[in-house]
Amino acid sequence: MGRSRPFRWLTPAERSLWAAYPSGAWVDLREEGDDPAQGASWGRARTVRAEVIAALLLGLRDDEPGRVAGVRLAGARIVGDLNLSDATIEAKIHLLDCHLSGVVSLNDTRTRGVRLRGCDVLSFAARRATVDGLLDLDGSTIRSGLYLDNAHITGQFRLTHAQLNPTTSVPWRPGPDPHPAGDPAQPSSGPDAPDDWREPRSRGPVAMWAGGLTVDGGAFLRDLRATGCLRLVGARFNSGVHLQRAVIVSAGTHAVQADHMEATAAEFSDGFTAHGTVRLRGARISGVLSFDEAVLSAPDRALHLSHMRVEELILLWSSIEGEVNLGYSRIGVLFDRIGAYPGHVHLNGLTYASLRGPAPVAERLSWLRRDPDGYRPQPYEELAAYYRRIGHDAEGRRVLLAKQRARRRTLRLPGRLWGGLLDVLVGYGYRPWLAGVWVALLLAVGTSVFSHWRPHQIGLDESRHFDAFTYTLDLLVPVSVFEQRAAWEPVGWTQWLANGLIAAGWILATALIAAGTRVLRASGAQ
Numbered sequence: 001m002g003r004s005r006p007f008r009w010l011t012p013a014e015r016s017l018w019a020a021y022p023s024g025a026w027v028d029l030r031e032e033g034d035d036p037a038q039g040a041s042w043g044r045a046r047t048v049r050a051e052v053i054a055a056l057l058l059g060l061r062d063d064e065p066g067r068v069a070g071v072r073l074a075g076a077r078i079v080g081d082l083n084l085s086d087a088t089i090e091a092k093i094h095l096l097d098c099h100l101s102g103v104v105s106l107n108d109t110r111t112r113g114v115r116l117r118g119c120d121v122l123s124f125a126a127r128r129a130t131v132d133g134l135l136d137l138d139g140s141t142i143r144s145g146l147y148l149d150n151a152h153i154t155g156q157f158r159l160t161h162a163q164l165n166p167t168t169s170v171p172w173r174p175g176p177d178p179h180p181a182g183d184p185a186q187p188s189s190g191p192d193a194p195d196d197w198r199e200p201r202s203r204g205p206v207a208m209w210a211g212g213l214t215v216d217g218g219a220f221l222r223d224l225r226a227t228g229c230l231r232l233v234g235a236r237f238n239s240g241v242h243l244q245r246a247v248i249v250s251a252g253t254h255a256v257q258a259d260h261m262e263a264t265a266a267e268f269s270d271g272f273t274a275h276g277t278v279r280l281r282g283a284r285i286s287g288v289l290s291f292d293e294a295v296l297s298a299p300d301r302a303l304h305l306s307h308m309r310v311e312e313l314i315l316l317w318s319s320i321e322g323e324v325n326l327g328y329s330r331i332g333v334l335f336d337r338i339g340a341y342p343g344h345v346h347l348n349g350l351t352y353a354s355l356r357g358p359a360p361v362a363e364r365l366s367w368l369r370r371d372p373d374g375y376r377p378q379p380y381e382e383l384a385a386y387y388r389r390i391g392h393d394a395e396g397r398r399v400l401l402a403k404q405r406a407r408r409r410t411l412r413l414p415g416r417l418w419g420g421l422l423d424v425l426v427g428y429g430y431r432p433w434l435a436g437v438w439v440a441l442l443l444a445v446g447t448s449v450f451s452h453w454r455p456h457q458i459g460l461d462e463s464r465h466f467d468a469f470t471y472t473l474d475l476l477v478p479v480s481v482f483e484q485r486a487a488w489e490p491v492g493w494t495q496w497l498a499n500g501l502i503a504a505g506w507i508l509a510t511a512l513i514a515a516g517t518r519v520l521r522a523s524g525a526q
Contacts, residue, residue: 006055013048013076021056021071021091022064030075030097036120037141039099042077050080050102057089073098084109092133095119107147113155116140123167126151134217137162148210156217156239159224166205166228204252204276206231215239221246229276232258240265240287243272250276255298258283268294269314277322279304290314298322302342305329306349316340316357323372326350338363341370348376355386361395365402375406439476446472446501455488455498464488476505 010018016027029046053071063069070092078095081102089111097118106114106126113133116124119140125147126135134155137146145167207228213235224246231254232241241263248255255276256268265287268278273295280289281304289310294317296302302322305313308329315324315336324342328349335356347368359367368379380403387396408416450468457464464487474484475498490498 006060007052010052011047011049012045014052017048017052017071017073018056018061021061022069023067024070024072024092026072026074027076028074034075034097036097036099036118039077039120040101042099046075046077048073048076048078050078050082050100053078054082054084057084057091057093058087068092070094072096077101081105084111087111123147131155134158141165142207145206146208146210148208148213150212151210152214152216154216157213157215157219159219159221161223162221162225164207164224164226164228164230166207204229204250204254208232210235215241218242224248228252229254230256230258232256232261234260235262237261237263237266240267242267244270245272247273248276250274253277253298254279256280260284263287266290271295271318274298274302277301277304280308281305282307283310284308285310285313288312288314292316293318294320296320296322301325306346338367341367343370344372345370346373347371347379348373349378351382352386361387361398365399368402369406375410377403377407380406442476442501442504443469443472446475446497449494449497450490453491453494455490455494458487458489472501475501478506478509 007014013027013029016029020027053073056071061069068091072092072094074096076095076098078098078100079102082100082104085105085107087109089109092112092114094113094115095117096115098116098120100116100119100121103123103125104116104121106129108128109126110130111132113135114126114131115134115136117136117138117140119137121140121142123144123146124137124142125145127147127149129148129151131151131153132155134157135153136156136158138158139161141163143165146164205228207226208230211231211233213232215236216238218239219237219241221241221243222245224243226246226248227250229250229252230248235241235258241261242265244267246268253276255274256278258280260282261280262284263286266280266283266285266289268274269290269292271293272291275297277298277300278296283289283305285308289305289308289312291303292314296317296319298321300322301324302320303324306325306327306329308331310329310331312333312335313329313331315334317340320340320342322342323344323346325346327346329351331350331352333354333356334352337357338359345367348371355364364383368383371379380399384396384399384403387393387399447468450471454466454468455471457466466488471484471488
């Protein structure tokens with residue numbers, strides 16, 4: 001049974017909606033060639049006051065028995081602010097190709113599905129709201145900010161082909177509307193502005209405020225166009241978030257700010273474009289985080305993915321301008337293309353179980369050298385550990401050798417000189433065969449020289465047979481084994497050669513011991 005109508009008069013469109021509401025029937029006012037962006041020029045026959053819609057949704061009319069009541073309205077010009085804050089709404093809301101000159105406010109509301117498809121809306125706010133079902137804004141244009149802070153959507157959240165613009169004013173005041181129907185509320189600013197609509201601190205304009213948002217169904221933002229930041233700090237997407245082909249252009253620092261976001265999957269792929277930093281610091285992705293064929297650019301840091309936990313990270317962007325930060329993240333599978341990385345990549349603290357997109361070890365080492373913070377031991381140790389896990393011990397040793405060479409550049413002159421000597425003689429212990437090469441070379445030189453310039457025998461009371469090879473070998477061994485040093489005295493300039501061979505033997509032995517100790521210590525620490 002209907003209740004008395006509190007309005008003295010209704011427009012033709014309002015009368016149709018009033019009659020259709022109890023059964024949830026459609027009221028279609030569309031005309032050929034309609035453009036909701038030009039809806040302010042639609043006449044009185046297509047005008048519906050927001051307060052009429054609010055009165056219906058707040059229970060002014062009862063359901064028709066056997067039917068589900070709801071507002072289903074297409075092609076209407078809706079004037080004034082649609083204030084449904086703090087309400088519990090059982091009826092569904094479905095607006096199609098409508099022009100809404102005021103603010104839609106669902107703050108602290110519990111409602112069933114809400115659909116505004118192809119609409120032109122001044123602003124939409126559903127802070128702390130619970131939507132039991134679908135929140136659908138597909139194809140809509142929101143001119144002054146979308147607010148979903150701490151909202152909970154049990155179904156899907158849809159923003160496909162939508163257009164979002166940042167907040168330029170504070171368009172809503174709670175309480176009675178002080179402005180005539182059809183006249184949007186005037187901006188309110190300063191310390192007296194309501195808390196819900198006071199502009200939060202941000203590094204640039206924000207098109208969507210969704211900190212703490214929870215979406216149980218999928219979040220589909222494909223082909224979205226936004227001229228401000230998408231702020232998703234602490235948001236939870238229990239069935240994934242999909243931004244394929246979305247274009248985010250920010251005049252501030254961030255295009256996407258999603259610190260500590262949680263999702264089963266996140267797709268910034270298939271032509272996703274961001275002008276501004278995409279920041280997911282501390283995010284937790286239990287599935288795939290993909291930047292496949294993305295276009296990323298920012299004046300300083302294009303991609304901030306530090307302190308993350310992600311099962312698989314795909315970094316196969318189409319182009320990128322700006323730094324990449326992967327520091328202190330834990331990644332199951334890292335699928336990347338080394339040649340596509342920008343000049344600077346922060347890698348300190350990054351760990352991964354597997355690397356896809358095979359690259360020669362030389363390219364992986366060039367990847368490590370792109371860290372603008374300079375030498376850090378951890379990235380080298382992590383890459384070496386990965387190679388050892390997959391059975392490529394030679395590549396692992398090559399990485400650890402590169403680590404020592406990089407470390408040497410950070411030392412003072414004495415350390416650099418000693419490190420250079422260790423590198424040349426034994427490759428810091430990772431190329432011990434170099435010691436054999438040096439010994440063979442010195443043996444060849446000594447044998448050749450002493451064969452032509454034989455030393456004099458010391459102590460002529462006994463007859464000795466001179467062997468240049470054995471004599472040279474005895475000089476190279478730190479402790480005389482063959483008792484040749486004391487039996488023969490080099491002559492002329494060969495005395496310098498003999499002394500050099502003795503010194504070289506001590507240096508080689510010391511280098512082998514020092515390098516071997518370093519290698520064993522590193523292996524034990526791992």
